Amino acid sequence: MKVIIAHQTVINYDAVGNDIEAMFHLLSTRFDCWVYAYNQFHKGVRYISREDATRILDNPDNLFIYHHSVYWKEGEALLSGARARKIIRYHNITPESFFERYNEHHFRQCALGREQTVRLAISETDALWLVDSRYNAQDIPMVTDSRISICPPFNKIDQWSSERPDEGILKSLIQSPEINLLFVGRVVPNKGHKFLIETLRLYCSNYDSKIILRIIGRFDESIEKYNHELLSMITDYGLKNNVEFIGEINDSTLMSYYMGSDIFVCASEHEGYCVPIPEAQFFQLPIIARACAAVPDTLGGGQVLLGENPAEYAAAIHILMGKREYRRYLRKKGLVNYQSYCSTEHIATMFKDCLSNEMGINL
Amino acid sequence: MKKDIDLIIDSIHDGERYQYTVDFPEKYDDVSLAVIFSDIHKEGLVIKTDKELIMERVPLIRIKTMPAYLVQLKKIAQKVNHIAIFRNKLIPLAKRVLRVGESKTTYYVDGKELLKCGDDEFIDEVYRAILQREPGEIDRTNIQSALFWCEASKVDIIQHLLSSPECAALPHRVIVKGIKGKKIKARVAAKGRTMPIIGRLFRWIHAASIQPRLIAYVREAIQRETQLEEQAARDADMVNRFYLRYNEVIMQDTREEVKKRESIYLPYLFEWSEGYAKSDMIMYDLGCGTGEWVELLNGEGYPVAGVDSNNWVVEKVKTHYPHITIFQEEAYAFLLNQADNSIDFLSAFHMIEHIDFVHLLKFLKECHRVLRKGGMLVLETPNPQNILTATFYFNLDPTHLKPIPPELLAFYLEESGFTVKEKLMNSPLNFAPYDYKSNDSLSDIIFRFNMEQTHGAVAVKK
Numbered sequence: 095m096k097v098i099i100a101h102q103t104v105i106n107y108d109a110v111g112n113d114i115e116a117m118f119h120l121l122s123t124r125f126d127c128w129v130y131a132y133n134q135f136h137k138g139v140r141y142i143s144r145e146d147a148t149r150i151l152d153n154p155d156n157l158f159i160y161h162h163s164v165y166w167k168e169g170e171a172l173l174s175g176a177r178a179r180k181i182i183r184y185h186n187i188t189p190e191s192f193f194e195r196y197n198e199h200h201f202r203q204c205a206l207g208r209e210q211t212v213r214l215a216i217s218e219t220d221a222l223w224l225v226d227s228r229y230n231a232q233d234i235p236m237v238t239d240s241r242i243s244i245c246p247p248f249n250k251i252d253q254w255s256s257e258r259p260d261e262g263i264l265k266s267l268i269q270s271p272e273i274n275l276l277f278v279g280r281v282v283p284n285k286g287h288k289f290l291i292e293t294l295r296l297y298c299s300n301y302d303s304k305i306i307l308r309i310i311g312r313f314d315e316s317i318e319k320y321n322h323e324l325l326s327m328i329t330d331y332g333l334k335n336n337v338e339f340i341g342e343i344n345d346s347t348l349m350s351y352y353m354g355s356d357i358f359v360c361a362s363e364h365e366g367y368c369v370p371i372p373e374a375q376f377f378q379l380p381i382i383a384r385a386c387a388a389v390p391d392t393l394g395g396g397q398v399l400l401g402e403n404p405a406e407y408a409a410a411i412h413i414l415m416g417k418r419e420y421r422r423y424l425r426k427k428g429l430v431n432y433q434s435y436c437s438t439e440h441i442a443t444m445f446k447d448c449l450s451n452e453m454g455i456n457l
Numbered sequence: 458m459k460k461d462i463d464l465i466i467d468s469i470h471d472g473e474r475y476q477y478t479v480d481f482p483e484k485y486d487d488v489s490l491a492v493i494f495s496d497i498h499k500e501g502l503v504i505k506t507d508k509e510l511i512m513e514r515v516p517l518i519r520i521k522t523m524p525a526y527l528v529q530l531k532k533i534a535q536k537v538n539h540i541a542i543f544r545n546k547l548i549p550l551a552k553r554v555l556r557v558g559e560s561k562t563t564y565y566v567d568g569k570e571l572l573k574c575g576d577d578e579f580i581d582e583v584y585r586a587i588l589q590r591e592p593g594e595i596d597r598t599n600i601q602s603a604l605f606w607c608e609a610s611k612v613d614i615i616q617h618l619l620s621s622p623e624c625a626a627l628p629h630r631v632i633v634k635g636i637k638g639k640k641i642k643a644r645v646a647a648k649g650r651t652m653p654i655i656g657r658l659f660r661w662i663h664a665a666s667i668q669p670r671l672i673a674y675v676r677e678a679i680q681r682e683t684q685l686e687e688q689a690a691r692d693a694d695m696v697n698r699f700y701l702r703y704n705e706v707i708m709q710d711t712r713e714e715v716k717k718r719e720s721i722y723l724p725y726l727f728e729w730s731e732g733y734a735k736s737d738m739i740m741y742d743l744g745c746g747t748g749e750w751v752e753l754l755n756g757e758g759y760p761v762a763g764v765d766s767n768n769w770v771v772e773k774v775k776t777h778y779p780h781i782t783i784f785q786e787e788a789y790a791f792l793l794n795q796a797d798n799s800i801d802f803l804s805a806f807h808m809i810e811h812i813d814f815v816h817l818l819k820f821l822k823e824c825h826r827v828l829r830k831g832g833m834l835v836l837e838t839p840n841p842q843n844i845l846t847a848t849f850y851f852n853l854d855p856t857h858l859k860p861i862p863p864e865l866l867a868f869y870l871e872e873s874g875f876t877v878k879e880k881l882m883n884s885p886l887n888f889a890p891y892d893y894k895s896n897d898s899l900s901d902i903i904f905r906f907n908m909e910q911t912h913g914a915v916a917v918k919k
Contacts, residue, residue, distance in 0.1 A: 134698070135691055300504050334578065342684075396490055398497070409500035413493070420496075423488040 095455070096126045096150045098142065098178070100169055101161035103133035109247055109369045110163050110185055111136050116248030117159060120442060124457050125157075132168060144172075151176035157455065159183055159224075162214065163366075165207035173218065179453060180221035182214060185247065186230045186366025186388070192283040196317040208233070222452050226367040229388035243448045245441065246392070249369055251376050252438050259349035267354025273305040273415055276355035276379065278348070278370035279362065280311040281339070283320050286361030286384060288327060289404055293361070295331045296408035303336065305411070307359070310340040310351060352377035357414060357421075359407065360389060368392045372436035375428035380421045382410045394435060396427030527555065564629055568636035572611050576604050579611055587618045587631050605674075607667050612639045694768065700856065701769040704746065707853060715749040718884050718911075719806065722835050723757065725879060725915045726802075729833050735759050738801040743788040744808030748774050748781040755781070761802070764791050789816065792823040800827045804835040807911075809866075810857050821873035828918045834875060836866065837883065837913035844905045845888055863912045875916035882909035 099118055105111045114129060118139045121127040128142035128150075142150075151158050156178040160169060163185035173180065190204035215223075215234040223242045225231050231242050267274050275294075279285045287309065294307050313321055328337050340351070352358075358374035360383040371392045374381050383389050385399040393399060398414075400406045414420050434440065449455040530551070537543040566586045574582050580600050584592040592600070603609040609617075615633055618624055624631060650659045710718075730738070735758045742751050745763030747770060754761040762782040765771055771785040784791065788808065803824055809817055824834055841847035841860035851860050861869075867877050888906040891899075 132698075133695060135694070296504055296506060335575070398490075398493065400497070403501065405504040405506050406497060406501040409504055410497045413496045413500055417496075419488050420493050423490075423493070427490075 096128075096153070096156045097121045097159065098128055098130055098147050098150055098156070099139075099159045099161065100130045100147070100172060102131060102164050102166040102169060104129055104131040104136040104139065105133070106136050106138075109249070109367070110161055112250050113183070113185075113247040114161060115139055116250075116438070116442075117445070120445065120457065130172070132166070144168075148172070148175065151178045153178060155179075157181070157453070160221075161185065162211065163187060163207075165203050165210050170210060170214065173214065173221075180218060181453070182218060182221045182223050184211070184223055184225045184230050184234070186226065186233065187211060188282075188284050188364055192364065193317070196283060196320045200316065212236075222448075224448060227388035227391040229391055230366050243452055245444045245448055246372075246436055247367055247369070248438065248441050248445075249372060249436065250438075251373055251436075254345040255349060255376060257346050257349065259353055260347045261350075263347060263350035264354045267350065270306075271304055273357070273411065274355040275305065275307040275411070276310070276351055276358050276374070277307065277360060278310045278351075278358075278373070279360075279368075281309065281313045281321065281324070282317065284362060284364040285311075286363050287324050289361035289363075289384070289407075290359060291324065291327050291331065291333065291337065293359070293404040293407040293411075294333055294336055296405055297411055298333065298336060300408060301412050306336055306338060308338045308340055308351060308355070310343060310348065312342045313339070349377075352379060355379060357382060357411060359411075360384060361407070362386060362389060365389055365392070372432050375432035375436070378425040378429055380414055380424040381428060382407055382414070392436075394428075394431030397424060397431070530555075564631045566631060566633045568615065568633040568639075570635075571615070571633070572636065572639070576601065579604075579614075583611075583615060583618060587615070587633070588621075588623055589627065605670065607663060607670075610639075610643055612636055612643045616640065616643070696856075697767040697769045700767060701773065703854070704770075712747070712749050712752070716753045719750050719753060719837075721881060721883055722804075722837075722913065722915065723753075725835075726754070726757075726759070726833070729917070730759075739799065740802035741791075741800065741804075743791070743803060743805040744811075745783065746770060746806075748778055748783060750804065750806055751781050751783075752778065759802075761804075764788055789820050789823060792820070792827050795827040797826055798829040798832075800832060801829060802833045802835075803828060806835075806837045806913075807839070809836055810838045810851075810859065810861060813858055817869065818873070821869055821875075825874040825918055830918055832918045834870070834916045834918070835913065836870075836916075837911055838866065840882065840909055840912040842905065842912075843886055843908050843910055845886060846910045850910065863914075866912070866914050870914055870916045874919050876919050877914050877916045879915040881913045881915070883911045883913060885909050 099114055099121075101110060101114060104114055115136060115138050118127055118129055122140075127140070128147065129136075129139040130142050130144065130147040134141050150156050151172070154177045157180075158173070158176050158178040159181045160173050161183045162169075164187065173182075187207035188204050190201045190208065193200035193204060211233055214221075215236050221241070223231070223234060223237050224245055225234075225242060226245070226247050228244055231237075231244065234242070277285075277287075277290060281287060290307060290309075294305065297305055315321075328334060343351075352373060356379075358370070358379040358381045360368065360371060360381065362368065362384060363386055365387045367388050371381065371383065371389065375394075380398070381393065382398045382400065383393055385401060390399055398410055400410060414424070446457045449457060534543070534548050534551070538548070564586075571579065571582055571586060580592050580597050584590055584596070600609075600614055603614070604611070615636065619631060619633065646659065650656045650663075738760060740754070740759055740761040742748075742754075742761055742763050745751050745765050748763045751761045751763040762784065763774070764784050764786055765774075766785065766787040768785055771783055774781055774783045788805065809820070812820060828834065838861050839846050839851050839857075841851065841862050847860055851857055863880055863882075867880060870877050886907055886909070889903055891903040891907065893900040893904065
């Protein structure tokens, strides 16, 4: 049996890229496996041309794992023309409404992507849908439960966390008198940055201004209006000294922030999985998260999940920083969640079980 | 208690987050999620959420008008001003003692708050507080550099602005309070730097203190450069892949068709190389693409190698046509690495229309340098004399820049030190087959749609 894994773009330091890389290596232990992508930026996998991929996918004995996270016309054509057994790995596509006010291209691409999801769900009647979370399955109600399997995306936390953290940053964080809040995620409208800033305002005005929120993630220059709104909000609230945008950093620096911060906060309005949550749990950061989209699924039990009132988040920060035993409780529960549900070993087992039970493929 | 970084790292990997605060009695067993949520909920009810609650900055400037007693004293002074002893001695003395200037108001700036600002914010605030304006871009850049490299401290900047002519010209006085100690320290440090032995010590300490910044600066610059290079490499890879697909999908001529078209140049090669051992020749085809011309010449016994910058094309040639020798390099960069008069033959088919004017002149100059005297250069490019080529087919390739007419190509070559042996037209389009007649005014126009799509030049180095 030969296996083709496909996605529009395969890139390092990306959740989908990591998922593809791990699947590729796992499947390559037993089968001939290749990756087909339009943009081939990841160096850790073996690529194949369209013609060769089409030839392999014409064989019903082979396997096609199609990763769906963006609108990809060519991918849909490849999928519809393939006679091989199909798995559609659905990573979710951000609802277009988040970009409506900010960028027409993103809006259109998200809309097309979500329409494509519905089309694939209707047309690919034999495909198995392997979704990152229970939340993602809600986007495909027309697919029967028997054809849906839930398996978190592979991550590389075990690998990159074995590096040495940046000691300078780590020292400065643990020795600083401020409370260090952390959020990891791109600066895009669905990640809830405005909510976090509002929370920070309430904390500073009710308790103490010795608190810093660090946001690690790159800005998207094509949504300048959103970026401007965020920065204006920070200035208007007088929080310029309390918010730091860190941008893109390497693994070593990211480790330092995870290790040296006090609380991980997540106020995303839409997530298909949210990889930073298991990362924070691995590094035993207490988490305060918004009960929205796939976040509750990913977070697991015994964690602080709050609603839509930013005052509660400010209160939660105050309570957790005042009680060490609360933080310790949340840290332990988070670590248990990571080890039982998000570790590479566990995900590999789930993936293998899915292949075996649903497709009769044994690894 | 010593904070051990290794202990922290190990403890996290062992599953026990290191606590660097004083140990409290363990209350873990009394904790549950319900208790935590209950506490959060209770606390949440007492939080004030008024929109007006924003972080108030402590005002940096307080404006103080002349105190009432000074106003009274001023009135008295005006009344006794005509008496010489008061005018010449007592009133000036009183002004010095009471620090009363001509201005009616004094702006007191909170220096301690000013010094708390981060570097960028400090620059904005110090200009607003002292000079009542925003800093200019040059001011900002200079101060940022001075602060970063520790050439000046914030106190120095404050002093500099206070003593500036612009500040003196303001209608009020500006006094920065709360930095007296720092001013003295700065003055002592400045004095110390000029002393013979202590000064050297100061300078060493200063140099040592900026080492970490220098290293961080260089590291950041290297990282930025690396990121830019990586991004440029990703962009180039994306473009190369696109161009391979473009050639496969849009330009669908078979290898045989391409070879047949390009074979019109062969007689010139045969004539030029007569009497020479082909196997000894050094020959390259620049921008060779998938190597049809290279393959054609190899078939005639010429040891031509191809050069192309597109990694995807090179990979394809190496995989599917392993008998073709090909190097992955940009054409101009390739020529720069060749010695003078070291090459017998160069060709470039449909390459020069991708290069801008200045680079094309440099490219031809390099071709001239590397070719031996009498060496041959063959160039072919789309023919803009054909109307459809000029208006449509030329623009079908997104990487084309400007079409080069035959006359201009010949001029380029002559000016670059070549003799043009032959100008050729190639590959007629035959868009609208027509029976041309000598008196027919339409003939010329129709011909412009049907004529050759490409033109080339065979030149030798003078």
